[in-house]
Amino acid sequence: MEEREIQVGLLGLGTVGTGVASIIKHHQETLSHQIGRKIVIKRALVKDKKKVRESWLSNLELTENANDIIEDPSIEAVIEVMGGIEETRLLVERALKEKKHVITANKDLMAEHGSTLLQMANEQKCDLFYEASVAGGIPIIRTISEGLSADKLTKIMGIVNGTTNYMLTKMSANNRTFDDVLLEAQELGYAEADPTADVDGIDAARKMAILSSLAFSSPVQIEDVSVKGIRQVSDVDLAFCQQLGYTMKLIGVAQKDEGQIEVRVEPTLLPNAHPLANVHNEFNAVLVHGEAVGETMFYGPGAGSLPTATAVVSDLVAVMKNMQRRVNGYSYQTPLFQSTFKTEDEIQSQYFIRLHVYDRAGTFAAVTNLFAQHDVSFEKLLQLPLENQTELAEIVLVTHSSSVAIIKKLLIALNQLSAVDKVASYYRVEGGE
Ligand SMILES: NC(=O)C1=CN([C@@H]2O[C@H](COP(=O)(O)OP(=O)(O)OC[C@H]3O[C@@H](n4cnc5c(N)ncnc54)[C@H](OP(=O)(O)O)[C@@H]3O)[C@@H](O)[C@H]2O)C=CC1
C-alpha cells in the first residue's frame, strides 16, 4: 500500500455500489486534492461473483466472503451498500469492533438500529455516517445536524421516496398504470430490492424516523410513525385531484409542538402552487421549518446510482477529514430528549373525501347533515354520476381543518349512512388553508 492511499472495502456492488466505484474512479483528483490521500477500493463484497457486471468494473477484486473485508487490517473504512437489516447489522458491528469507519446508505438499518450502532461507533472512536440513507443526493442529514444546529426545528415536511414520486408523477401526468410505472422505477434502479417498502410507505417512514430523531433530538422509532402507502391511489382519485387544483404526493410530515411529536407518511393532496407539488419524478424535496430561520427547502434527486453515491463518497471524505484531525467517533448528534407523541384528538387536518352515494332525492342533504352533526365544514365539492352506473353517484369534497379523531368518526358514520354506498377514498390535504 502506498503511504498516501486509504484502502476501503465495499459491501455491495449494485446500483449504489457501482456509483461509488464510478465516483472514486472519475473524481479521484478532486477527492485526493481535498483529503491528500488517494482512495482505493481494495475489495467489494457481492452475492454472486459470476454475475455479469459493467466491463470497467473488471479491475475490482470481488469476494463472496465478508471476512475478506472485515478482517483485512489494511482496510480502514467500510462502505455498506448491500441493504438488508440483520446480516448487515452484524457486519457493521464487526467492522466497528475492528475499528473501521463505516459509511452506510441503509435507512432500514439506521431506522431500526441506528442509536445502538452510533453508540458503538462512538465507543470505538469510529465514524458512522449515513447521509445517503435519506433523500439520496440531497445532503439533508448534514444540513439538519450541522447547518441548522443553532435553530429549534419545529417541522419537516417532504417527499423522501424517489420511487413513489416517480410513480405518482407518471400515473398523474401520463395516465400510466401502477404496475407499469413500478416496473420502470425498478429498472431505473430507484426501487428497493423488494419494492414493497417503497409502495407501502415503509421506506419513507424509516427516513422520516431518521430525520425527526435528528431534528428534534428525540428517539423516534419506526413504530412511532403513522404510515399509509400509495397502493390504494386510483386513477379516479388522481383525476379528481387535478379537477380540484391539487397534486397527490407521498408526503412525510414530522412536527414538534410543545414537546409533543407527530410523524406520519401518507399520500397527501397539495395545492398545485405548493412547492412540493412541483417536485416530480425521482426527485425529492424537504421543507425544514425552524423557529429562527423560518422555512428552508432542499431539493435534488432522491434515488439512483450516482446521486446516492455522491452522498456516500462525501461521507467518506468527512471520515478522512476527521482522521486527519483525529476527531473520529462523533457522527451527528445522538438523541437527547424523550418526547411524547400526539394523539389523533390533538392533530388538526383537512381531508379530501370521495363518496359513492345512492343517486336519489335527499342524499346530499343526508350527507351534509352528517357533516354538520360532526361539526365538520367543507368547501370544495363535485357531484357527478358514477361512470357506468345508473343508481350511484359520486360526491367529492374537501373539508376544513378538524381533529383527525373527529374525521375518523365521521368516516365511520358516513359508511353507515343509508344514502351512502361507501367511502371510496379519503386523503389528507396539506397547505390548503
Ligand atoms: N438504489 C437507490 O437509489 C438507493 C439505495 N439506497 C440504499 O443503498 C443500499 C443498496 O441499494 P442498491 O444499490 O439499490 O441495491 P442493489 O440490490 O442494486 O445492490 C446490492 C448489492 O449488494 C450485494 N449483496 C446483497 N446482499 C448480499 C449478501 N447477503 N451478501 C453479499 N452481497 C450482497 C449484491 O450482490 P450481487 O451484485 O452479486 O447481487 C449487490 O451487489 C440499500 O440499503 C438501499 O436502501 C439508498 C439510497 C438510494
Ligand SMILES: N[C@@H](CC=O)C(=O)O
Ligand atoms: N427506494 C428508495 C431509494 C432511495 O432511498 C427511493 O425510491 O427513494
